[in-house]
Amino acid sequence: MKTTILHVDINSYFATILQQENPHLRHKPVGVIKDEGRTCLIATSKEAKQLGIGTGSNVYEAREIFPEIILIPASFDRYLDATKKLKKIFESISPDVYIYSLDEAFINISHCQKFIYPQAEQLGQQIQQKIKQELGSWVTANVGIGNNRLLAKIASEIAAKGSVLEINQDNLDGILASIEFKDVCGVGYQLTKKLQRLNVTHPYQLRFFTAEELGVLVGPFWANELLKIAYGQEPHLLTLLEKPSSHMKSIGRSITGFRLYDREDEIKSILFNLCSEVIDKTRKMKLAGRQITINLYGQNQAFHDHITLKYFIEHLDEMFIWVKKLYQHWNKDFKIIKFAIRLSLLEPNDQKPLLPSWHKQEKIQTALDKINAKYGLFTLHPASIMKQHLIRPEVTGFLGDRDYQLGN
Amino acid sequence: MYQKIDQKIWVAGVYKNSSFQPTKFKWQDRELKITEVTLHSDFKDGQVKKRCYSVISGQEVYRLEFNRENETWYLREIWVD
Ligand SMILES: [Mg+2]
Numbered sequence: 001m002k003t004t005i006l007h008v009d010i011n012s013y014f015a016t017i018l019q020q021e022n023p024h025l026r027h028k029p030v031g032v033i034k035d036e037g038r039t040c041l042i043a044t045s046k047e048a049k050q051l052g053i054g055t056g057s058n059v060y061e062a063r064e065i066f067p068e069i070i071l072i073p074a075s076f077d078r079y080l081d082a083t084k085k086l087k088k089i090f091e092s093i094s095p096d097v098y099i100y101s102l103d104e105a106f107i108n109i110s111h112c113q114k115f116i117y118p119q120a121e122q123l124g125q126q127i128q129q130k131i132k133q134e135l136g137s138w139v140t141a142n143v144g145i146g147n148n149r150l151l152a153k154i155a156s157e158i159a160a161k162g163s164v165l166e167i168n169q170d171n172l173d174g175i176l177a178s179i180e181f182k183d184v185c186g187v188g189y190q191l192t193k194k195l196q197r198l199n200v201t202h203p204y205q206l207r208f209f210t211a212e213e214l215g216v217l218v219g220p221f222w223a224n225e226l227l228k229i230a231y232g233q234e235p236h237l238l239t240l241l242e243k244p245s246s247h248m249k250s251i252g253r254s255i256t257g258f259r260l261y262d263r264e265d266e267i268k269s270i271l272f273n274l275c276s277e278v279i280d281k282t283r284k285m286k287l288a289g290r291q292i293t294i295n296l297y298g299q300n301q302a303f304h305d306h307i308t309l310k311y312f313i314e315h316l317d318e319m320f321i322w323v324k325k326l327y328q329h330w331n332k333d334f335k336i337i338k339f340a341i342r343l344s345l346l347e348p349n350d351q352k353p354l355l356p357s358w359h360k361q362e363k364i365q366t367a368l369d370k371i372n373a374k375y376g377l378f379t380l381h382p383a384s385i386m387k388q389h390l391i392r393p394e395v396t397g398f399l400g401d402r403d404y405q406l407g408n
Numbered sequence: 409m410y411q412k413i414d415q416k417i418w419v420a421g422v423y424k425n426s427s428f429q430p431t432k433f434k435w436q437d438r439e440l441k442i443t444e445v446t447l448h449s450d451f452k453d454g455q456v457k458k459r460c461y462s463v464i465s466g467q468e469v470y471r472l473e474f475n476r477e478n479e480t481w482y483l484r485e486i487w488v489d
Contacts, residue, residue: 021447021462022469022487072409077460081449136447373455 004120006107007144007152008090008127011161013103014043017082018072020136029053029069031062036073037258043074046161082135089130093123098241106149106241120145124164148234149241150185157183172232177204184229186237194218195226206230248285253277254295254340262335271323274341279316283369288312288349292319293342294326298334305329306342314349315361316368410471410485419472419481430461430472435483440465460484 010016014032019025029048031041039059041048048054048069053062062069083102090097096108107127109117117123124143131141140162144155151167158179159165167175181192184203194217200206206214207230214223225235253274261267271294282289290313293306305326313319323341421430432441444464451458457476462469469487474480 017447023446023464024469024487024489077451078447078449081451084450375454375456 001110002113003108003110003147004113005146005149005152006109006120006124006127007100007146007149007156008086008105008107008131008141009144009156010086010103010131010139010141012043012046012049014074014079015045015048016139017078017135018075019045020138021075021078025070025072026138029062029066031057031059031069031071032074033059033071034074034256038073041071085134086131089127089134093117093127100241106152121164121166124166128162128164146232148232149238150229150234151232153185153238154179154183157185167232173204176230176232177202179203186225186235187229191218191222203229203232248287249346250289250291250342250344251278251281251285251287251346252293252340252342254338256338257336260299260335260337262332267327267336267339268324270339271327271341272320274339275319275323276316278341278343279314279319279365280369280372282343282346283314283365286349287346288314289343289346291342291344292322292326293340293344294323295338295340295342296327296330296336297338297340298336301334303330303334308345311353312347312349313343315365317361317364319343409488411488412485413483415483417472417481417483419474430463433463433465433470433472433481433483440470 015030018032019030025045027047028045029051030045031048031053032043033040034042041053041055041057041059041062043055044053044057044062048062048066051066053065053069059069059071079102083099086103086105087097087099090099090105090107094107094109094112096111098106098108100106109120109123113120124145127143128141131139142156142159142161143164144152144157144159145164145166146152146155147168151172154175155165155167158175180201181187181195181203195201195206198209198217200209203226206226209227211220211223211227214226217223218226225237228235255270255274257270261270290309290311291306292309292313294304296303307322307326309322313322415435418434419430420432421428423429429445430442432439434440442463442465445461446464446469447462449460451460459474459476461472461474463472464470470483471485473482473484475482
């Protein structure tokens with residue numbers, strides 16, 4: 001059986017959805033910020049990109065290039081709903097779909113190609129049409145086609161905006177000789193820099209080296225991976241997508257403040273909010289975890305600590321007690337700009353302990369879950385955090401919590 | 409930028425292909441005809457299901473929100489250049 005994979009990638013997703021929603025933003029450079037008052041552009045429109053204002057630029061750099069750039073807060077509810085609609089489109093094409101990020105998916109049509117989709121390229125165009133019908137005519141997507149995920153993703157990466165490109169035996173070598181490593185999934189900046197020392201700037205050039213020669217520079221694992229890429233074969237990292245883990249291994253949440261924090265009551269209430277969200281997600285997915293991690297970042301400093309317990313936790317009180325303990329290990333030598341909390345080593349929570357105290361906590365937590373479910377997260381919270389600006393749950397672009405977000 | 413309004417409105421519309429399409433709304437005693445729904449999204453606020461419609465009336469873009477639990481409509485935001 002011939003393998004055929006399609007990789008679909010919406011162009012400038014976060015900005016495009018906002019432009020679809022609002023015609024006043026179309027044909028204009030738009031920068032998406034996380035929230036009012038933020039200065040980092042988490043996404044930019046294709047018009048902004050054409051001027052050299054890319055994702056990750058800050059507002060000041062952007063204004064220097066184009067003073068009238070329009071800044072809009074991200075709208076994560078809209079993105080997530082649009083992703084659900086995309087997922088439905090993809091799953092109507094093949095049962096074998098992997099949602100790679102909010103706006104990217106791999107569709108494996110190998111099993112149905114012979115009978116339903118003899119022309120993959122035509123299918124690509126049909127997908128583009130369906131996306132426009134479902135999300136609006138402004139929303140364009142690239143579709144890449146290849147006989148594995150690596151090539152499908154490279155194809156969509158290098159295709160002209162809004163087009164379909166297939167990599168096959170005829171154009172494979174030419175493409176591998178002309179693309180740069182930034183267009184190759186999994187090859188990061190550090191690796192690219194190391195390869196430059198060998199004067200290797202295009203994947204095709206890797207064919208001139210042996211695994212041993214590459215291994216000296218990048219180690220045996222990457223030497224092997226790179227040699228696969230050199231010939232357009234799927235590297236291990238992408239093959240892993242075929243075997244999704246049965247459940248998430250960790251759930252984390254972080255927030256970057258608008259200013260620096262050093263007041264203990266403020267810091268604790270932010271940590272409490274983050275714990276609430278982590279526990280809420282953990283419980284909704286019917287998991288429990290036994291490793292707790294805290295990360296605090298200053299402008300140049302950072303504090304990290306974690307603890308691994310012998311038992312599993314799934315209650316807010318318990319989580320917050322451990323986070324407070326870890327926090328006490330910090331010697332408070334800088335002001336905090338970013339906070340992060342994580343619960344790891346998650347397992348399905350099908351075993352209930354016999355301890356009476358556990359059952360008491362479970363009762364309280366169940367009541368809390370119900371109220372949160374009905375009225376929204378953070379309806380109930382201790383008096384200490386009443387005055388704080390609440391941190392709302394949000395969707396991350398790379399969908400680390402895809403199972404949770406796309407679950408229903 | 410979007411300007412916050414957060415006021416209750418009345419909405420009229422039609423069901424087309426088994427989905428609701430708002431066609432006009434009444435806000436502050438003015439009746440506004442909707443010429444296009446540019447985007448609609450379902451989301452949950454806690455367990456309360458909501459649906460927002462981004463609509464065009466005249467030159468203006470409005471963000472409407474429908475609370476599917478108690479069936480009330482709000483005008484949430486207006487785009488001002
Ligand atoms: Mg994209």
